[in-house]
Amino acid sequence: MKKLVCLLLAMIMVFSLCACGGTPSASKDKENAEPAGDAGSAAGAEPAEDAQAGDSEESSSSDNAQKVALICNVGGLGDKSFNDSGYAGLERAAKELGTEYTIVEPEDVSQGETYLRQFAEAGYGAVITLEYSHADYLKDMPDEYPDTVFVATDQEVENDKALSIIFDYHQSSYLAGYAAALIASGDYPIIEGRATHGDHTIGVICALESDGFHNFTEAYTQGAVAADPDVKVLYDWSVGFTDTQLSKQVAQNMIENENADVVFQVCGTAGLGIIQGCYEDNVYAIGVDSDQDYIQPGYVLTSVIKGVDVAVYEVCKRLKEGTLEGGVLALPLGNGTGITDMSTIAEYVTDQEVFEQFKAKIEEQRQAILNGDIQVVHGALGERFER
């Protein structure tokens, strides 16, 4: 009996492992069905298997020079945000440029490092990592593998041979703040009866306090003050990434007791609670990282997006053209970063004329930022906005 149970458990474990890795790679095996694409099918499975795949491919490393590998961060595919966006970029590159790629979802950070090394040894032309903590490994690795260009997203690597992709999302946060303050001033009632406190108050809720989050909040405040000098901005830095009930209570406190008309969520999954709170209290929320306008259509004013897909596509394109090299690739406003075009909320707008004026005002600011007329504070570099 015991033996049977042991056997059964062991089989369940083995199969669940296979299932874990199998599905995501199955979808892209369509693109690289040829034998050289072996790493694709082995990618999600055991690291040991992957090592073998890497070894066998060393002989044919020149074939791999045109290939791109994408290493997800621990969140993995299906996060409707960072990783999915990167995957979308790869799919587009495969369709338009014929790029062959491999995508892996590491279970923890150290496993990700193994992947970095394996792909480099297999001679991949570009290895893109979406994991923030890989910056340390990337300090030395490019010198060991000169044929591979390592790409880090959302961070700057201290090695010129690696390509660092920086999203200027402080600029989009500025626009979000500007839009929020316009709504809160009460002069732009784009949807009748929604967000009618008219108390010149907006809020922003962060998961925790760090320079990364100040990058959102400082620019958000600057934008808000630019739109309405009387604006009051409420901050919360305590909700963390997962506590949805807490984040909703925080948002509802801002709305019901402090009369906030717009709340900007910068806290990952917990942000869903904030959007829900805004929906129940009939005000606007602003989404983050990816297009979240559809979560409560009509209640999400816009979303501050990071164009990981644009960045990944750009890497594939450069690889194909042979111009991929180390350095910094900044994705400024309009090219990968920005705010959504508000097409989701447009369907719920009751006063088209005001909405057009509203959009025009934001567009004006966007142009001003692009022309360099407005210098947006860069919170990630430690800059702080002073009124």
Next chain:
Amino acid sequence: MNNLISLLSMGLAMSTPLILGTLGGLFTYKAGVLNIAIEGMMSASAFSSILITYYTRNVWFGILAGILITLVVGVVFSFFSVTLKGHNIITGLGINYAVASIAPFICLYLVGNRTSIIVTDLVVPSNIVVDVPLLRNIPILSDFLNKQTPLTYISIGCILITSIILYRTKFGVYTQVCGENQEAAEAIGINVNMVRYGAIAMSALMSAMAGINLSVENLGMYTDNMVSGRGFSCVAAIYCGKGRPVRCVAYAIIFGMTRALQIKLTTMFDAATASLCEMLPYLMIVIVMFVSSLGDYKKRNIRGFRNG
């Protein structure tokens, strides 16, 4: 005044899952089982109730499934810690980790993403609140006591129910005997294992309600790890209150209220001070523990001998 009322109202909402979890944990505490699986049980019910609601398009099926699945989790916990006599901390942690990893796994395969299931099209939390007829006429009380979710009132009722079950029924007395002296209980022919199974089932039931309060009543959605340590706050409350229902619940409410106080304070200060406010709930636990044990300590000294 308005601030105080909104603080109380918010604090009560934040306390509800803590009250339910604490009362549930009391049964196991009395039965001599340290149940740190409250966290996992809450997660299990929060997840399964929303998942089943998502599939059946019916909230009541979801709630029922949430309770049943949590009871199954309770039976698994009982099996390992009572029948097989595993160490409670280890089995409890095992349950917590298992739920925390099974939920995203199922989520990914059935719903297509691993972090959230949203059913706000079926459940509108703002419509669930109860307008209590008598309460609505009392001026200040109605401002924070009225228009809470049903489970908030049920949780307050549960305080009475728990006290009655624990102190006035055979099951309750047996539970206490099992916890206080297992050998004595066995000697007089009580089936200790069965009593503990029962206590853990009660705990699972209450934790299930706590989970449903979080996911169904408050949000209409499940997000990964949404319980965020509430189960452990419940364990803390039980130990602060030394296993007496009303005292334990009082501590649970203190924890909930402090959380609400922190929310109110954070909006008033700059980032640095606000970060300090984040400590408040945890600081409160330490202070409360200190004060409550200080009283006992003094009592002992005055009488000159250990009587506790």
